[in-house]
Amino acid sequence: MEDIIRIVKEFILDKFLPGEDPAALTPSTQLMSSGILDSLATLDLVSFLEERFKIELEARETDVSRMGTLNDIAQLVQPKLPAGK
Amino acid sequence: MPALMKVGSILLQLALAALVIRQFELENRTFFNVFLLSAVAFPVHALLPARYRLSFFAAVSLGGIFLVFGPLGGGLLIGAGLALIGVCHLPLAFGVRVAIALAIGGVLALARDGRIPSVMPAGVWPILGSMFMFRLAVYMQALKHDKTPPTIARTLSYFFMLPNVCFPLYPVVDYTTFGRTYYDDDADAIYQRGAKWITRGLVHLLLYRYVYLHLTLDPTTLHSLSDLVQALLSVFLLYLRVSGQFHLIVGLLQLFGFHLPETHRLYYLASSISDYWRRINIYWKDFMMKLVFYPSFFKLRGKGDRVALVLSTLCVFFATWLLHSYQWFWLRSEFPITPQDILFWALLGGLVVINTLRETKKGRKRTLAAKPKGWDSSLALRTTGTFILLCILWSLWSAESLVDWLFMWPAALHVGAMDVAVVGGLLAFGLAVSGFVWDAPVSARKGPEPLYLRTDVRTYAVLVALLVISTSQLKQAAGPRIGGFIATLQSASLNTQDRALQQRGYYEKLDNRGRLSAQLWTTIQRAPAGLLALTDTKAYRRRTDDFIGGDLTPNSSGLVSGKLVTVNSMGMRDHDYTLAKPADTKRIALLGPSYTMGSGVADDETYDAYLEPRMNEQQGGSPRYETLNFGVAAYSLLHQMRILDDRAYKFNPDVVLLTDSRTPARPIVQHLIRALEDGTLGTYPGLDSIVKRAGVHDYPGKGVAIATDPLRAMARMVGVKTRMPYREAYIRLNNAMSEIIDWTLQHTAEQAKAHGAVPIFVDGMFPADTAIPDSPMMASARKHGFLVIELATQWEGQPRDDLRIGAWDNHPNPRAMKMIADGLYREFQKHESELHLGIHPASTATPPPTTPDSSRAHSKD
Numbered sequence: 001m002e003d004i005i006r007i008v009k010e011f012i013l014d015k016f017l018p019g020e021d022p023a024a025l026t027p028s029t030q031l032m033s034s035g036i037l038d039s040l041a042t043l044d045l046v047s048f049l050e051e052r053f054k055i056e057l058e059a060r061e062t063d064v065s066r067m068g069t070l071n072d073i074a075q076l077v078q079p080k081l082p083a084g085k
Numbered sequence: 086m087p088a089l090m091k092v093g094s095i096l097l098q099l100a101l102a103a104l105v106i107r108q109f110e111l112e113n114r115t116f117f118n119v120f121l122l123s124a125v126a127f128p129v130h131a132l133l134p135a136r137y138r139l140s141f142f143a144a145v146s147l148g149g150i151f152l153v154f155g156p157l158g159g160g161l162l163i164g165a166g167l168a169l170i171g172v173c174h175l176p177l178a179f180g181v182r183v184a185i186a187l188a189i190g191g192v193l194a195l196a197r198d199g200r201i202p203s204v205m206p207a208g209v210w211p212i213l214g215s216m217f218m219f220r221l222a223v224y225m226q227a228l229k230h231d232k233t234p235p236t237i238a239r240t241l242s243y244f245f246m247l248p249n250v251c252f253p254l255y256p257v258v259d260y261t262t263f264g265r266t267y268y269d270d271d272a273d274a275i276y277q278r279g280a281k282w283i284t285r286g287l288v289h290l291l292l293y294r295y296v297y298l299h300l301t302l303d304p305t306t307l308h309s310l311s312d313l314v315q316a317l318l319s320v321f322l323l324y325l326r327v328s329g330q331f332h333l334i335v336g337l338l339q340l341f342g343f344h345l346p347e348t349h350r351l352y353y354l355a356s357s358i359s360d361y362w363r364r365i366n367i368y369w370k371d372f373m374m375k376l377v378f379y380p381s382f383f384k385l386r387g388k389g390d391r392v393a394l395v396l397s398t399l400c401v402f403f404a405t406w407l408l409h410s411y412q413w414f415w416l417r418s419e420f421p422i423t424p425q426d427i428l429f430w431a432l433l434g435g436l437v438v439i440n441t442l443r444e445t446k447k448g449r450k451r452t453l454a455a456k457p458k459g460w461d462s463s464l465a466l467r468t469t470g471t472f473i474l475l476c477i478l479w480s481l482w483s484a485e486s487l488v489d490w491l492f493m494w495p496a497a498l499h500v501g502a503m504d505v506a507v508v509g510g511l512l513a514f515g516l517a518v519s520g521f522v523w524d525a526p527v528s529a530r531k532g533p534e535p536l537y538l539r540t541d542v543r544t545y546a547v548l549v550a551l552l553v554i555s556t557s558q559l560k561q562a563a564g565p566r567i568g569g570f571i572a573t574l575q576s577a578s579l580n581t582q583d584r585a586l587q588q589r590g591y592y593e594k595l596d597n598r599g600r601l602s603a604q605l606w607t608t609i610q611r612a613p614a615g616l617l618a619l620t621d622t623k624a625y626r627r628r629t630d631d632f633i634g635g636d637l638t639p640n641s642s643g644l645v646s647g648k649l650v651t652v653n654s655m656g657m658r659d660h661d662y663t664l665a666k667p668a669d670t671k672r673i674a675l676l677g678p679s680y681t682m683g684s685g686v687a688d689d690e691t692y693d694a695y696l697e698p699r700m701n702e703q704q705g706g707s708p709r710y711e712t713l714n715f716g717v718a719a720y721s722l723l724h725q726m727r728i729l730d731d732r733a734y735k736f737n738p739d740v741v742l743l744t745d746s747r748t749p750a751r752p753i754v755q756h757l758i759r760a761l762e763d764g765t766l767g768t769y770p771g772l773d774s775i776v777k778r779a780g781v782h783d784y785p786g787k788g789v790a791i792a793t794d795p796l797r798a799m800a801r802m803v804g805v806k807t808r809m810p811y812r813e814a815y816i817r818l819n820n821a822m823s824e825i826i827d828w829t830l831q832h833t834a835e836q837a838k839a840h841g842a843v844p845i846f847v848d849g850m851f852p853a854d855t856a857i858p859d860s861p862m863m864a865s866a867r868k869h870g871f872l873v874i875e876l877a878t879q880w881e882g883q884p885r886d887d888l889r890i891g892a893w894d895n896h897p898n899p900r901a902m903k904m905i906a907d908g909l910y911r912e913f914q915k916h917e918s919e920l921h922l923g924i925h926p927a928s929t930a931t932p933p934p935t936t937p938d939s940s941r942a943h944s945k946d
Contacts, residue, residue: 020453033347065261
């Protein structure tokens, strides 16, 4: 889980929040309601997650309950990972 | 104990909010009752053990429905709702359940539209529609995908949630979010946020009322650049009503632990169209994202991300346009499909697509920390530009027709020094405000908040300030001007345009109900069902053979607005008179629209019916007085002129009394257009030449309706037969209104004098009128020799509700009719030297006020 959070956090900081203090982005920071992840950024993130973790996401998994925070994203990705990863 | 104190503090804020709602008559009585119910239920809910709270909220919500609609309406609403929810849980395949829900929806739609009989009370339909038209789809999707099964309490709370019973226009709350955010934060913080948003909602509603009453302009009567800017600005700002209601709704839900997202966050400060879409109605945006955007994008991904992005975005705006009309159907029983709607959503969608593509290329600046303080010129320009663009788009969406919208813009060419100052000042203000960052930082503020920044302190401050403003002591101290202004904000009255529309709706069917303002719609909805306008009864006949266009059918009767209108053999709502004036008799011909005819009152309750016996009783029978009622609902000044010329002078009146509302233009224009269609305008060559000068010669005719002379000329060059559209003719005639009114009054005064009658023009007969020193119409009447009488002063200090037919209808009721008769009699006494009515000096004392039984108009018979 922590690895997923770290990888996704790096992606978000690099892609959407360049130059921001990494400490300000915590696992519980609201990504969608704060406007960091808007629809476009969500689609970028979906592409990244699918490519990076070799998983497939569905349209219904793009909502705030599954992608609202780094914690939520990790919980979404984790069960989709091949066993042992 | 601290928790108890916090609950007590919130309760105190709710009590203050309830006082504000009462003091300013915000929304309606139903809302006030539901608000009180919420305020009473709040502490009980907050102090209950957590496991009982959701069930308690569901019970209060169901109780609210019974409170508002009573046992029958409430039972039917809940019954229909439970049936729909039950379908979602049938042990059948998902697709079958969807099909059954759609079939039931179809049957309900037919009943809503009146195509099949239904026992559902009219007021229940919008609420039933509002509760289920979108939420059912969201709920079914959640049933299909969510892992957590729904509970009865949660489902009932979701569909019947308390505030919905008084707000048909309701945010599309997501079922998953509804459950996920339930007490997901500190309870006290959620409650306090609720009180804050309720307060913010009340402020939005007050601002809306200011805009609605004092800023809105009729788009067909703009004369300068500043008029145009005011019209554009006010149309966009009218949306404050929706944002106010949404804040109230979401705020009330927070009081019960539903920590739903903030709606309409600083939406007038959006820095781009996409930013606006993200800020304004985020519940709708999220609904569209969930049900349209992401599913479309994932389906279209095979075509490439950019193509999928563009097509999915366009799908969202197409769906928004269509669902907007669908929503209107459930709320107002209309399915508006207008070019303005199509253009608005197409343009908005197109702009979002362009902006989205730009953002995919260049990215969008985001930040976690507090944004730098200080003024940012780039932000100011982008935000102001977005605001102006949205004002323009909004004006297009709200316009009565595309022609109306196009004909607004020539006003921009009329620029004076004042226009430059006003527009320049507004622009400078906009740039100054929008250059600062007002959004709170994403990351939490460090350290304790200073007292003045605490949410509860600020909420108390705003509520107390509003209450202080509403006190009569402060209004008196502020003087008549400011005090009067505050008083206007304290009652839910109609603005000038809507009052005119309401009057029009009284005698005509409002053909475009979907475009009526929310205020007028709410007012109209209060009318009892089944009331008929005069034109729908046999008491009225349409006439294409005469300039009059239509009059009362001789020897007929009809139930107009619930009251019997009896017409005599000469086409008057009056008893019969001989054509020849009897000896020692003075005659007064009364002309005017609905309130002269007496719409909404009985035959013996018109002011004519009170005036004639009053004059005869007071004067002792010599001379005798006869007041002849030539009033007909919807009659404009032109009708009154025609009735005089064609009919009234044959009765040899000594005085002719004309009256019209403060908004005379619409009936005059409609009359002229009808006369053009009937070919009867030639009766009055002077009027005909004004109409020709207004450039309405292309109307009517056969051919393709094309707006503006240049476009018609171009079309004719390629062989297309053209004609002027109705709205263009309307606007052109409207622009010539002063000349038309002036000519009419001049002609009437000349004819009256030629027939030996004194012309009187009476202003202020409508109980909603306030006294004014003068108006263009009064000035014109005075110029041409009318005796001008202002009756509006008699309404001052009188509760308007005691003077009008009902909350839905501002026409004078019997009590107001008596006051009009008294007022006219006093004026006749005062002006005896000009009127020569033979009123005895001994009887010039003001007559005692009539009581309901003392002046039965039967005595005139």
